[in-house]
Amino acid sequence: xxxxxxxxxxxxxxxxxxxxxxxxxxxxxxxxxxxxxxxxxxxxxxxxxxxxxxxxxxxxxxxxxxxxxxxxxxxxxxxxxxxxxxxxxxxxxxxxxxxxxxxxxxxxxxxxxxxxxxxxxxxxxxxxxxxxxxxxxxxxxxxxxxxxxxxxxxxxxxxxxxxxxxxxxxxxxxxxxxxxxxxxxxxxxxxxx
Amino acid sequence: xxxxxxxxxxxxxxxxxxxxxxxxxxxxxxxxxxxxxxxxxxxxxxxxxxxxxxxxxxxxxxxxxxxxxxxxxxxxxxxxxxxxxxxxxxxxxxxxxxxxxxxxxxxxxxxxxxxxxxxxxxxxxxxxxxxxxxxxxxxxxxxxxxxxxxxxxxxxxxxxxxxxxxxxxxxxxxxxxxxxxxxxxxxxxxxxxxxxxxxxxxxxxxxxxxxxxxxxxxxxxxxxxxxxxxxxxxxxxxxxxxxxxxxxxxxxxxxxxxxxxxxxxxxxxxxxxxxxxxxxxxxxxxxxxxxxxxxx
Numbered sequence: 001x002x003x004x005x006x007x008x009x010x011x012x013x014x015x016x017x018x019x020x021x022x023x024x025x026x027x028x029x030x031x032x033x034x035x036x037x038x039x040x041x042x043x044x045x046x047x048x049x050x051x052x053x054x055x056x057x058x059x060x061x062x063x064x065x066x067x068x069x070x071x072x073x074x075x076x077x078x079x080x081x082x083x084x085x086x087x088x089x090x091x092x093x094x095x096x097x098x099x100x101x102x103x104x105x106x107x108x109x110x111x112x113x114x115x116x117x118x119x120x121x122x123x124x125x126x127x128x129x130x131x132x133x134x135x136x137x138x139x140x141x142x143x144x145x146x147x148x149x150x151x152x153x154x155x156x157x158x159x160x161x162x163x164x165x166x167x168x169x170x171x172x173x174x175x176x177x178x179x180x181x182x183x184x185x186x187x188x189x190x191x192x193x
Numbered sequence: 194x195x196x197x198x199x200x201x202x203x204x205x206x207x208x209x210x211x212x213x214x215x216x217x218x219x220x221x222x223x224x225x226x227x228x229x230x231x232x233x234x235x236x237x238x239x240x241x242x243x244x245x246x247x248x249x250x251x252x253x254x255x256x257x258x259x260x261x262x263x264x265x266x267x268x269x270x271x272x273x274x275x276x277x278x279x280x281x282x283x284x285x286x287x288x289x290x291x292x293x294x295x296x297x298x299x300x301x302x303x304x305x306x307x308x309x310x311x312x313x314x315x316x317x318x319x320x321x322x323x324x325x326x327x328x329x330x331x332x333x334x335x336x337x338x339x340x341x342x343x344x345x346x347x348x349x350x351x352x353x354x355x356x357x358x359x360x361x362x363x364x365x366x367x368x369x370x371x372x373x374x375x376x377x378x379x380x381x382x383x384x385x386x387x388x389x390x391x392x393x394x395x396x397x398x399x400x401x402x403x404x405x406x407x408x409x410x411x412x413x414x415x416x417x418x419x420x421x422x423x424x425x426x427x428x429x430x431x432x433x434x435x436x437x438x439x440x441x442x443x444x445x446x447x448x449x450x451x452x453x454x455x456x457x458x459x460x461x462x463x464x465x466x467x468x469x470x471x472x473x474x475x476x477x478x479x480x481x482x483x484x485x486x487x488x489x
Contacts, residue, residue, distance in 0.1 A: 010467065033199060033320075034358040037246075075244065078370060088373040094239040 038075050040064075045079060048093045049166045052190070055093055056082025059100075073100045099166065135159065139182060156183035163189025199361040203313040205305030213315040221317040221382035222360055224295075224369060224418040225389050228431065229396060229405075230376040231288040233258060233272050237368035237377065241270040241292075244356065244367035264291060266342040269353040270368055273432035287423065289431040290368070290377070293340045293353035295319050295417025300440040301352075303448055304335025310350075317382070317417045318357050323349040337413065337438035355417065385419060392421045412439035 041060035048055040056079035063071035076096040080087035089096075109127040110119040122130075142158040161179050163172060172189045179187050200213030238260060242249075247267040252260050257274040264271045275287040299319045302311040310325040311332065321332075321341070328348040332341040341350045356366035364370075369379040378388060389407040396405035406425025409415050420431075428434035 010470075033361060034354075036358050036362045036364075039362070077240070077244075077367070080370075085373070087370050088375075089236055089240070089371050090373055091234055091236040091239040094236050094243060094371045097243055 041074060042071075045082075048089070048096060049099070049190075050090075050092050051165070053084060055079075055085035055089055057089070057093065057096060073097065076100075135182065143183065154183050155185050157185060159184050160186035161188070165190045199314045199316065199318070199357060201312050202315045203299075203302055204309050205302045205311040206308045219314075219316040222355070222417065223317070223380065223382040223385040224355070224366065225378040225380075225385040225421070226290045226418060227376045227378070227389075227392055227421045228287065228289050229392075229400075229402070229421060229423055230374050231272065231290065232374055232376075233274055233286070233288045234373060235260060235272055236371040236373055237290060238268070238270050238272060240367040240371035241353075242268065244359070245269070245354075264340065264342060264352075266344040266351040269293070269351070275430060275432050277430050285423075287431050289420070289434065291432060292368075292418065293319065293355070294338050294413070295353075295355055297414030297416070298440065300335035300337055300413065300444060301332035301341055302335075303440050304331040304444045306331060314357065316360070318355045318360065319417070320354050320357050321350055321352055323347070323351070326350050331444075335440060335444045337435055337440070382415075382417070389419055389421050393425070396421070396423065408434065410435070410438050412437050 060075040078087040396402040408420040
């Protein structure tokens with residue numbers, strides 16, 4: 001019989017299908033792996049700010065530090081060389097990246113008035129002004145110069161100061177200096193780290 | 194790149210050569226979860242979400258401290274808080290880190306019809322390649338641990354990758370590193386099996402857990418995540434851990450005998466057609482067809 005073009009195409013189709021079905025696949029095996037996101041990151045050692053255990057952490061930052069580059073934190077994890085935690089972290093510490101990158105961070109002062117149900121935004125000037133007036137009034141009204149036994153104490157017991165866990169040492173130093181100057185004795189912050 | 198250190202051993206629905214198969218033996222990596230020292234702090238959950246840059250989704254409370262009832266496509270690692278009542282009426286908290294078990298014979302890979310959507314590296318990690326995934330969900334059928342999860346937006350499947358990106362560069366998975374009680378361990382399968390055995394013996398001899406043992410089910414060829422359990426005879430207590438998991442029979446049948454029978458039937462039919470053509474030639478035309486068509 002004559003092998004016409006049509007016959008050739010038929011043979012080729014059938015043969016090709018059979019070859020593909022029974023395992024002649026020339027496509028190379030290939031898998032894409034997510035690259036290590038901290039491979040070119042710079043490592044900065046730091047201390048977890050949350051509690052007094054003071055675990056060591058490494059902050060991974062992308063960007064080589066060239067003049068025109070703004071560095072970007074991409075990851076925070078435990079410092080394996082730190083004697084306290086040896087690389088481990090608690091759930092709060094493991095989420096430290098969100099202490100830095102978080103669209104829900106407060107970036108301006110807010111106030112909730114007595115009896116109010118919502119927080120309202122106020123300007124820094126207004127916040128500092130109002131705090132100053134209230135501190136002055138409260139201190140003038142309640143300042144204790146001498147105790148019952150007649151000893152000179154010069155204290156202001158009706159004001160308390162509470163600091164947050166992510167306050168820096170420098171901030172806490174200034175807080176203590178300022179509050180002691182006012183005679184405030186109830187001072188609490190987390191400057192134990 | 195990382196492909197130099199992680200070679201592929203098995204590929205789903207692939208008929209060609211597989212570069213790592215029987216040519217390279219890497220040491221098998223393994224996670225060891227000592228459920229007796231887990232305090233349920235969830236550091237591993239947070240570390241997993243943080244490292245893998247997964248988007249936040251609201252948690253859902255049941256009646257326990259568990260973050261959510263089930264793992265999600267963007268939440269690969271979940272501590273199950275199982276409240277178990279002992280025979281004397283006291284309560285025992287059985288916590289288990291629930292994530293992909295990285296089976297040596299993965300049911301998901303077996304069931305997957307998409308070429309290269311699921312791969313197993315020579316170090317034992319089973320990884321999903323979302324670029325090749327067709328979103329059919331057959332892997333859910335194949336998995337005895339209910340791990341693969343579907344993303345409704347990308348229409349792809351997701352699960353724990355055992356931090357293959359970290360492991361390929363010599364780091365441990367993110368969950369292992371974070372664990373503050375040291376209940377999670379990472380290393381070679383041999384070392385982890387030995388460590389698990391020592392711990393189980395310690396629990397039996399000194400802590401009064403007579404039935405303590407290691408969970409490394411042979412039904413799926415052993416797993417890349419092994420557990421030390423207080424009561425190895427009842428793994429079901431730990432949030433429904435199957436006591437003898439295996440690849441479902443339907444998947445095995447569908448992917449092996451039925452596939453070959455179907456191939457033979459189809460190719461046989463084509464060959465039959467061809468032989469018929471050679472023997473009898475093309476279909477003879479009717480007289481009416483031979484008549485000249487008008488207007489041509």
